[in-house]
Amino acid sequence: MKVVLLGAGHIGQTIASLLQGSGDYQVTVVDKSAAALAKLAGLGVQTKVVDTEQAGPLLAALRGNEAVINALPYHLATLAATQAREAGCHYFDLTEDVAATRAIMELAEGANTAFMPQCGLAPGFIGIVAHHFAQQFDTLYDVKMRVGALPAFPTNSLKYNLTWSVDGLINEYCHPCEAIRDGHKIEVLPLEGLEHFSLDGTEYEAFNTSGGLGTLCETLAGKARMLDYKTVRYPGHNALMKVLLEELQLKHDQELLKNIMRKSVPMTMQDVVLVFVTVSGLKGGQYVEEVFARKIFADRTEGAPLSAIQITTAAGICAAVDLFREGKLPQKGFIRQEQVELPAFLANRFGSAYQQSRQVESIG
Template sequence: MRVTLLGAGHIGQTIARLLATSGDYQLTVVDRQSEPLALLDGLPLATRVADTADDAVLLALLRGQDAVINALPYYLATRVATQAREAGCHYFDLTEDVAATRAIKALAEGANTAFMPQCGLAPGFIGIVAHHLAQSFQELHELKMRVGALPAFPTNALKYNLTWSVDGLINEYCHPCEAIRDGRPTEVLALEGLEHFSLDGTEYEAFNTSGGLGTLCETWAGRVRTLDYKSVRYPGHRALMKLLLEELLLKHDQGTLKDIMRRAIPSTMQDVVLVFVTASGLRGGALVQEVFARKIFAERSPAHPTSAIQITTAAGICAAVDLFREGRLPQRGFVRQEQVPLPEFLANRFGSAYQQSRQVESIG
């Protein structure tokens, strides 16, 4: 399968290594800079330096390809998807942006190729899990998703280190969040809905952030009383982000905030990803609850250390592409994450990264 991967950044590097070494993909990796591409030397793939924000360049890159994997910033998603449709190649991405996903869904109408956005961790794997749990109830009452990509050793006041895209992080903190309340789709404010819980003896907080639900609100509208998604952080993080974004008005000057965070908050490869989904409702006339909880840790390989967010995000999109290649997913039109059967995802050679994680036995 001929695949072009756009973006050789933090996540793109891991995607490239997984696909290139699998033996089933003829991979070309494209980036605007040569430095990240040089890190892929020695792998069985081709590289190209090109302006990935130029429509004509994108179209030329995608012609003759079977699929494109878009690992570029979220604000380029619609542009890449548009050129993918023009080139006649299948489209996969990692975007958490709600507006971009709606635009891609519109592009997919009547297309002869598949468009599958939101293939990462959240949105992505979290939606696959939630949909799987939800289907086991005769009457679904609540479906709650909580995900955190956290430093293993927080040391600053924000209790946070950069583990993924700053653009994506700020985007999910600043936009309204989809939810279902009392059976009706609605929007709730980012950074609101604060709650606390403990996991393996560690205290966490969770609050509304945008994009993590993917298309689940549309899929489950009218069939569930409460549906929501929240990001997990260490206690105190949300209060400081509200100070920066709302009281200091940096929500309206996101460029400055991103510069501050890149300059002052260290990145880390020593992270942990928490996945926590609860579903409750009626089964056999009884009110029951099902829980899916995982912790995924970074890999400290001397040759290629890989963070937990790299592992989980790359596993999500590589498994989606792999299942598509095997004909296990729809081959045209808009493909939702919840169309991926959880057992098939976990059995996949890439999706098995979530099987190898540690299952959490108790939630307090």
Template sequence: MKVALLGAGHIGQTIARLLHATGDYEVTVIDKNAGALAKLTAEGIGAAHVDTEDTKALAAALRGKDTVVNALPYHLAITAAHLALEAGCHYFDLTEDVAATKEIKRIAEGAKTAFMPQCGLAPGFIGIVAHHLAKSFDTLHDVKMRVGALPAFPTNALKYNLTWSVDGLINEYCHPCEAIHDGRAIEALPLEGLEHFSLDGTEYEAFNTSGGLGTLCETWDGKVRNLDYKTVRYPGHRELMQFLLEDLQLKSDQEKLKDIMRKSMPATMQDVVLVFVTVSGMKNGSLLQEVFARKIFAERDGANPLSAIQITTAAGICAAVDLFREGKLPQKGFVRQEEVQLPEFLANRFGKAYQQSRQVESIG
């Protein structure tokens, strides 16, 4: 399969190495960062130096490819999907942006190729897990999805380090959040719905953020009492973010906030990803709850150490592409994350990254 991989950032480089190493994919990484591309070409991975915001140049780079894997910032998702359609390519991305996903769904209508956005961690893997647990119940009551990409060693007041895209982080903190409450689809406010819980002996907080549910609200509408997604952070983070966004009014000047965070908040490769899903309802006449909890840690060994968010995000989209190549997913039109079977995902050579993580046995 000839893959055009858009983006040579941390996640893009990880995707490129994973796909290339199998020998089943002919990968060409497309980016405007010549330095990042040079690292990959030195490893025998194909590259094309293209300004990814130049539509004509990007369209030309996609010709002759089978599949587009988009690891660019979320605001370029719609353009990339349109170009994939024009080039006759299948399309996969990592976007958490709700508006972009809705437009990609529209683009996919009647398409002869497949369009599968939201293939990362959240949205992505978290939706696969929630759907797998939910469909085993006779009657669904509550589906709660919680995900955190956290520094292993928080040292600042926000108790946070940059582990992924600043653009994506601020985007999910500022947009309305889809949910189902008392059987009705609603839009909740970001940063609201604060709750606290402990997992594996560590205290956390969780609050509403946008995009993590993927298409689950639509899939389970009318079939579940409550369904929501919240981002997990260490206690105190949400209060300070609300101060920055609301009190200092940086919500209306997001570029300034992003600039501040990039300059003052160090990135870290020493992180941990927390995945926590609880589903309750009736099964065989009894009220039951099912729980899926994982912690995935960074890998410090080897020439290319990987952060936990790199591992989980890259594994998600690579597994989706791999399952598609094997014919285990629809081959055209819009493909939802919940169409992935969790056992097949975890058995996949890329999805095993989640299976090899540490399963949390006790919930406090």
């Protein structure tokens, strides 16, 4: 399958390596940075320096490919999807941005190609898990989805290191969040809904952030009594982010906040991804709760280390593309994450990264 990958950052590099290494994909990687593309030397992929923020050059780079995999910053998702439709390519991305997803949904109407955004960890895998368990209930009550990409060794007051895009991080902290209450879709505020829990003997907090639900609100509206998504952090992070975003009003100057974080919060490859889903309801007349809890750790292999967020995000989108190529997903129109069957995802050669993770045995 001939694919063009947009973006040669940490996630893009991992996607390129996985797809090219499988032998079933002919990968061309496009980025505006020649330095970023140079890091792909030795993978056997083709590379092109293209201004990915300009419609004309981007369209020219997409023509002649079967599929587009977009690993660019979230604010370029609509542009990339629009050019993919113009070029007649199937489209996959990692966006957590709600507005971009709605725009892509509109682009997919009447299209002869497929559009599948939100193919990462959250949104992405977390929605596949939640929907899988939700289908097993006669009457669905509560669906709680919790995900965290955390430093394995937190050392600062935020108890946080940069493990992925600063743009995406601040975006999900600043926008309204979708949820379901009493069967109805509502919006809740980011950083609110603070809760605490322990998992594997470690204390965590979780709070509302935007985008992690994907399209599950629409899918489960009228079926679930309650549905929400919260980001997991170490205790104390939420309070400090509220100081920065609300008391210091940096939510109104997000570029300044992003620059501060890039300069002051170190990046780490030594991270852990936490996936925690609980679903409750009635089965055979009994009130039952099902729990899915996993920890995915970084790969510390010397010479080629991979962070946990690289592993999980790249696995998500590569599995989606692979299942599509195998004909296990619709071949045109808008594809929701919850249309992916969890057993098929975990059995996939890329999705198996989640299967090889450590299942958490006890939750307090």
